Amino acid sequence: MSSMKFSVRKKFHLFQSRTRIWETSPAQLDHYRIIFILSGEGQFILDGTMYSYTGHGIIILKPGQQPVFQEDNGTEIFMIAFDTYLSDNFQKKKAFSPDFADTYKLAENLCNGFRISQGHSIANERDSKTIHSLIRQITFEVAQRPASHIKLIRGSIEMIVTILARNNFETKKTEEKTSRQVLTEHMIEYLRNELHQNKSIRIPEFLFRFNVSEEVANLCILNQTGMSLRNFIFKYKSDLFKSRMLKVDVMELSAYLRRH
DSSP, rough: OOOEEEEEEEEEEEEEEGGGGGGOOTTTTGGGEEEEEEEOOOEEETEEEEEEEEEEEEEEOOOOOOEEOOOOOOOEEEEEEEGGGGTTHHHHHHOOOOTTTTHHHHHHHHHTTOOOOOTTTOSOHEEEEEEEEHHHHHHHHHHHHOOTTHHHHHHHHHHHHHHHHHHHHHHHHHHHHHHHHHHHHHHHHHHHHHHTTTTTOOOHHHHHTOOHHHHHHHHHHHHHHHSSSSHHHHHHHHHHHHHHHHHHHHHHHHHHHHHH
8 A cells, every 4th residue: 555644734643654665754753653553563673672563553652752663564554643732831722722632632641651562452352443443434534535534534533542541541450450469469478477477567667668558558458358457467366376276285185195
């Protein structure tokens, strides 16, 4: 397919081509950009790190970032560049561009807080297919150029950014849940080790050690054990004491039986 370029001044710029003939202009480097892999697979370098990419993959770029694709004649990309004209004095400029300002801000936040793996497709397969259907709609509108094409293109871009932002948020929640689970396991392991060594647990020192508030610690322990931090410590100490007393009783009884 031949390359395609389309721009709406101070809003967005569209570009489609093979990677082997793709060149980013200096003006494009000033913008936030989302690259969609329409076909092909391979590798690219970004900020000195090598990444792999696959069909339906996504690459998110902040201003100044430039990916270098490894030679692959079969790879075709589609790029949306969000004009950073709106980045300065956003609230003031928003009044002159109300139909696109919120989409730009959502795209800016997405690019600055992107959690999805670079070069790979989003996890939600249905959303991934929807995005590529919208891209096909955009390229069709650019080619046909009916009177309503800009409005339709803008609506498709807004939908794409919204879908990506939603998936990015879900990825962030998953990461936070995993991080919280690891923290909880470390806290419980620490408490058990200390109690088994008959050490006293000082709550302020414990919270400082794990850099959490008592509220967060309570929530973590509660989700894992059904008890608050202090109740868990009390219950574990009590169960440990009972277990040790039982062992003592059994040992004494064994000694008595051996004598008889």
